[in-house]
Amino acid sequence: MLFLFPQLKCRSLYFGANWCPPSRAFTAQLVDIYNEILNNTNEDFEIIFISTDRGHEEFMQSFSSMPWLAIPYEDETRQDLCRVFEIKGIPALILIGPDGTISREGRTMASLYGAKAFPFTASRAEELEAAVKKEGDGLPDQVKDPKHEHPLQLDMAKAYVCDSCKKPGRFWAFSCDICDYDLHPTSIEYTQRESLFEVLAS
Structure with missing residues (x-):
């Protein structure tokens, strides 16, 4: 079942498509990250899928593997969000913080650190980078x-x-x-x- 965009609950926007091999690979990784965050924390974390598929059937193939919400394929909000966030390539994961701050480093952080990257903020990235450096120093x-x-x-x-x-x-x-x-x-x-x-x- 598809849901309309829940403004107050959204934490991230995931732009992807089934025709794109890197997007399919990242989707599988993101599913594991999403489930780990929900299972191991009490945080309110949600992902909204913004499809850039070439048709409704492709969209359904993409969405069938996702445990989160999606903008319906027929909804023009998809195109609007691609323009607003200036999406030039996929997959892309845009993070929206509780205070409305926006980060475009979601995919990079998720790929590097997995669920440890949550809540995907700049300060969290600095903490993880420092931890990696400390490990190397030892x-x-x-x-x-x-x-x-x-x-x-x-x-x-x-x-x-x-x-x-x-x-x-x-x-x-x-x-x-x-x-x-x-x-x-x-x-x-x-x-x-x-x-x-x-x-x-x-």
């Missing part, structure tokens, strides 16, 4: 992984896949430029403990 510049022949250098990466646990990672990684080999800092700790246990058992 890590060594270089480590040696028993399972890899080259030294691994501390590096900042927006996204990577850990070659030990095979899980995605962000920000800090221990990397080998020669072999394109990356490890989570926590994986380094695990492999070092594993190596110690092997020595003790021998």
